[in-house]
Amino acid sequence: MKKSILALVLAMTMIAGLVGCGSSGGGKAEDSTQAAAPAAGGSDLKVMIETGVESLDPQVATDGTSFEFIANYTDGLMQMDADGQPIPAIAESYEVSEDGTEYTFHLRDAKWSNGTPVTAADFVFAWQRAVDPALSSEYSYMLSDIGQIANAAEIIAGEKDKSELGVTAVDDKTLKVVLNVPVSYFLSLMYFPTYYPMNEEFFNSVGDNYGTSADTVLSNGAFIVDDYTVAGNALHLTKNPDYWDADRVQLSGISYQVIQDSQQALMSYQNGDLDTTLINGDQVDQVQGSEEFQAIGAGYLWYVSPNIDAVDALKNLNIRMALTMAIDRETITKDVLKDGSNPSYRAVPMDFCTGPDGKDFSEDQEMHKDVCSFDAAKAADFWKKGLEELGMDSLELEMIVDDDDAPKKVSTVLKEQWETTLPGLTVTLRTEPKKQRVEDMQDGNFQLALTRWGPDYADPMTYLGMWVTGNDNNYGLWSNEEYDAIITECTIGKTAMDAEERWAELFKAEEIVLNEAVIFPIYGQCNAEMLSSKVTGIEFHPVALNRVYKNAVKSE
Amino acid sequence: MKKYVAKRVITAVFTLLVILLVLFILMQLMPGSPFNDEKLTADQKAALYAKYGLDQPVVIQFGRYVLNMLRGDFGVSYKISKNTPIAQLIAVRLPVSIAIGGYAVALGALVGLILGLIAALRRDTILDTLCTVISVIGVSVPSYVFALALSFQFGYKWHLFPMLYNTAEALNSSVLPSVSLSMFTMASIARFTRTEMLEVMGSEYMLLAESKGISGGALIFRHALRNALIPIITVLAPLIVDLMTGSLVVEKIFSIPGVGSLLVNAIQSNDYNVVISLSFIYSALYIAIMLVVDILYGIIDPRIRLAKDDA
Numbered sequence: 001m002k003k004s005i006l007a008l009v010l011a012m013t014m015i016a017g018l019v020g021c022g023s024s025g026g027g028k029a030e031d032s033t034q035a036a037a038p039a040a041g042g043s044d045l046k047v048m049i050e051t052g053v054e055s056l057d058p059q060v061a062t063d064g065t066s067f068e069f070i071a072n073y074t075d076g077l078m079q080m081d082a083d084g085q086p087i088p089a090i091a092e093s094y095e096v097s098e099d100g101t102e103y104t105f106h107l108r109d110a111k112w113s114n115g116t117p118v119t120a121a122d123f124v125f126a127w128q129r130a131v132d133p134a135l136s137s138e139y140s141y142m143l144s145d146i147g148q149i150a151n152a153a154e155i156i157a158g159e160k161d162k163s164e165l166g167v168t169a170v171d172d173k174t175l176k177v178v179l180n181v182p183v184s185y186f187l188s189l190m191y192f193p194t195y196y197p198m199n200e201e202f203f204n205s206v207g208d209n210y211g212t213s214a215d216t217v218l219s220n221g222a223f224i225v226d227d228y229t230v231a232g233n234a235l236h237l238t239k240n241p242d243y244w245d246a247d248r249v250q251l252s253g254i255s256y257q258v259i260q261d262s263q264q265a266l267m268s269y270q271n272g273d274l275d276t277t278l279i280n281g282d283q284v285d286q287v288q289g290s291e292e293f294q295a296i297g298a299g300y301l302w303y304v305s306p307n308i309d310a311v312d313a314l315k316n317l318n319i320r321m322a323l324t325m326a327i328d329r330e331t332i333t334k335d336v337l338k339d340g341s342n343p344s345y346r347a348v349p350m351d352f353c354t355g356p357d358g359k360d361f362s363e364d365q366e367m368h369k370d371v372c373s374f375d376a377a378k379a380a381d382f383w384k385k386g387l388e389e390l391g392m393d394s395l396e397l398e399m400i401v402d403d404d405d406a407p408k409k410v411s412t413v414l415k416e417q418w419e420t421t422l423p424g425l426t427v428t429l430r431t432e433p434k435k436q437r438v439e440d441m442q443d444g445n446f447q448l449a450l451t452r453w454g455p456d457y458a459d460p461m462t463y464l465g466m467w468v469t470g471n472d473n474n475y476g477l478w479s480n481e482e483y484d485a486i487i488t489e490c491t492i493g494k495t496a497m498d499a500e501e502r503w504a505e506l507f508k509a510e511e512i513v514l515n516e517a518v519i520f521p522i523y524g525q526c527n528a529e530m531l532s533s534k535v536t537g538i539e540f541h542p543v544a545l546n547r548v549y550k551n552a553v554k555s556e
Numbered sequence: 557m558k559k560y561v562a563k564r565v566i567t568a569v570f571t572l573l574v575i576l577l578v579l580f581i582l583m584q585l586m587p588g589s590p591f592n593d594e595k596l597t598a599d600q601k602a603a604l605y606a607k608y609g610l611d612q613p614v615v616i617q618f619g620r621y622v623l624n625m626l627r628g629d630f631g632v633s634y635k636i637s638k639n640t641p642i643a644q645l646i647a648v649r650l651p652v653s654i655a656i657g658g659y660a661v662a663l664g665a666l667v668g669l670i671l672g673l674i675a676a677l678r679r680d681t682i683l684d685t686l687c688t689v690i691s692v693i694g695v696s697v698p699s700y701v702f703a704l705a706l707s708f709q710f711g712y713k714w715h716l717f718p719m720l721y722n723t724a725e726a727l728n729s730s731v732l733p734s735v736s737l738s739m740f741t742m743a744s745i746a747r748f749t750r751t752e753m754l755e756v757m758g759s760e761y762m763l764l765a766e767s768k769g770i771s772g773g774a775l776i777f778r779h780a781l782r783n784a785l786i787p788i789i790t791v792l793a794p795l796i797v798d799l800m801t802g803s804l805v806v807e808k809i810f811s812i813p814g815v816g817s818l819l820v821n822a823i824q825s826n827d828y829n830v831v832i833s834l835s836f837i838y839s840a841l842y843i844a845i846m847l848v849v850d851i852l853y854g855i856i857d858p859r860i861r862l863a864k865d866d867a
Contacts, residue, residue, distance in 0.1 A: 055638040435588025
């Protein structure tokens with residue numbers, strides 16, 4: 001009996017031990033947040049995010065959520081207006097040299113949240129960090145390949161010292177930037193977080209702890225971070241009273257909540273715990289007809305990439321034309337996705353870049369419809385011709401697809417459409433995790449791939465630049481001299497300096513891509529969101545900053 | 557006894573090292589990298605791999621990792637919270653998970669015990685059947701289903717508890733997740749208690765106790781339950797481990813900033829150091845619990861201890 005008493009005691013201690021350490025742990029968590037608990041604000045905006053903020057370091061962050069969060073409390077030289085056009089922020093004004101390779105920015109009186117002024121040196125320090133090989137910023141190419149800042153590429157490659165970067169602080173209020181070649185969209189890069197300033201003195205004072213809590217990050221923007229834990233699920237920002245444009249900011253603050261379960265997200269929204277939330281494709285039917293339901297352009301173009309170089313059948317233009325013309329894009333967006341996504345008949349998606357004519361690059365969806373819209377008869381003709389040229393009467397193709405909801409649905413329909421329209425074609429689908437699909441494409445280990453691309457900056461080149469010979473993202477290894485020449489000319493040639501001519505040339509380049517069926521564009525992705533009718537003024541953008549809240553208003 | 561414990565501890569440490577090595581090899585086999593695969597050029601990726609030492613052979617990475625770990629350095633996160641030391645990431649989140657797990661075990665054990673007792677004492681009555689039904693549901697329905705159902709009813713419909721974890725009201729927010737996690741433990745303990753109690757109550761020493769004139773509460777609690785409890789400890793240990801896996805999904809549903817949801821995110825984003833550290837902690841916990849149970853066995857049951865000492 002003694003042993004059983006001992007056992008009982010042990011059992012009780014075990015349970016007590018667990019409960020004990022449980023409650024003490026819980027207590028601690030409570031304490032730490034109470035200390036940082038935000039002041040209760042009257043009209044805080046409550047926002048759902050799917051994934052947490054990965055980094056508060058503007059030169060290190062790479063994901064849309066971090067960018068959006070950072071932009072809430074940091075202003076760059078320029079900011080986005082509602083249409084995505086660059087307008088002055090920290091830069092009060094700027095001048096561009098005649099040849100378009102020298103920018104001089106004049107900074108306004110703005111302050112960091114510790115009271116020190118924002119100076120040109122803050123930008124120099126930040127930009128040098130972005131290209132510093134020691135930091136290995138994933139977005140360093142925003143300064144080199146895309147921004148074309150003098151010496152950026154050499155510094156990244158370790159050939160020059162970071163002090164040689166083409167950016168100098170003439171004085172506290174004047175920043176001079178030298179480019180290798182004129183970059184027509186350079187100003188719009190200035191609202192991209194990689195280009196945001198960083199106060200050197202503060203950064204050095206917190207060292208490796210930069211951005212790990214609300215105290216180790218500085219604000220010069222519309223809001224101030226006041227509750228932040230690394231990889232936290234609930235984050236909070238409060239209005240910055242010392243913001244240079246504080247009058248414009250109506251919200252008392254923003255609280256972010258990470259919710260990974262879409263059903264919980266929608267229920268929280270319906271309960272009033274959120275002002276805006278993303279919903280998934282299956283939930284669209286539940287909320288269809290609600291005035292608060294919105295389809296917001298996400299900027300992504302979904303397309304099928306044929307491995308032109310490695311698969312003999314796909315080298316044949318007639319086969320490729322048959323495949324692209326057998327796709328009924330309307331059916332896919334209207335009957336399958338139903339989330340507001342639009343069929344795309346262009347190699348560049350809509351709503352992210354405006355030309356010198358003030359029009360969206362892809363506004364005219366009819367432009368290339370003759371070579372990529374659904375036409376069963378034409379597709380069958382191309383198919384017949386292609387098979388004859390190949391000396392075959394049937395063909396088997398495999399397509400790799402992400403193991404996610406939307407791509408799986410779309411690929412099933414694609415398979416059905418192809419097999420119905422093109423006699424003798426069998427398509428097998430290989431579903432795999434996205435990381436594996438990307439790796440397979442990089443290794444050339446695919447025949448067809450359903451893939452997507454999001455714009456990095458507001459210019460068609462973010463898409464068209466991919467199809468030049470030798471580009472890392474040209475997975476199908478397509479190569480066309482005429483195309484390469486146009487793209488080079490538009491990037492570093494004379495055409496680059498003439499905005500209108502450049503635009504016309506880019507249309508030509510796009511035409512080649514579609515005439516040659518280098519990719520089969522399918523649709524421009526929209527995100528299905530719920531947005532409370534109490535809230536107005538949130539600006540949605542498919543590029544750089546997905547949501548901007550400076551003009552948002554929430555009525556009680 | 558000492559020899560037995562020492563042997564078990566050495567085996568545990570060795571097992572952990574093997575687990576670590578297997579984890580390293582598994583990480584190598586995972587497709588993709590922690591970095592933005594789509595947008596990075598091969599050169600950039602190579603530079604990042606070099607920066608974090610990922611370009612080295614697995615054996616060297618493993619050796620370095622073990623050495624750093626002994627110094628308390630678990631590396632930094634590559635993706636979830638870039639360049640943040642893992643220790644810092646986990647330090648914030650582990651207490652939350654332990655708290656909720658603790659509540660769940662305590663609740664499950666207590667309620668399970670009571671249900672089991674009722675079922676045993678009121679054998680073959682409607683109460684017994686009811687307890688059995690509850691147990692069967694608890695064992696067969698996964699914790700995330702309970703999580704969703706409870707969240708819908710008590711959070712969404714009745715507004716009694718928060719649907720999402722809120723650190724400002726940690727205790728209140730822990731109710732629904734703890735209850736959903738405790739169901740399996742509760743059901744298992746209830747079933748086990750019932751069986752054990754029935755067995756003990758049918759034993760000869762209970763007959764003896766009863767014939768000595770002991771009755772009622774004293775008989776049940778002092779004599780029957782005590783003896784029935786011993787085997788229950790042995791099931792409780794693996795149940796605690798089950799709870800850790802259950803927490804992976806339940807934490808995601810309630811947006812709990814714990815280690816379970818962190819592990820899921822880390823695996824999805826190839827955040828190697830986070831995956832390795834957390835899997836290691838989970839393994840270490842598992843082994844530690846098993847070790848404690850084994851040692852307890854030794855104390856409770858001299859036959860095990862003696863047999864091991866002889867060997």
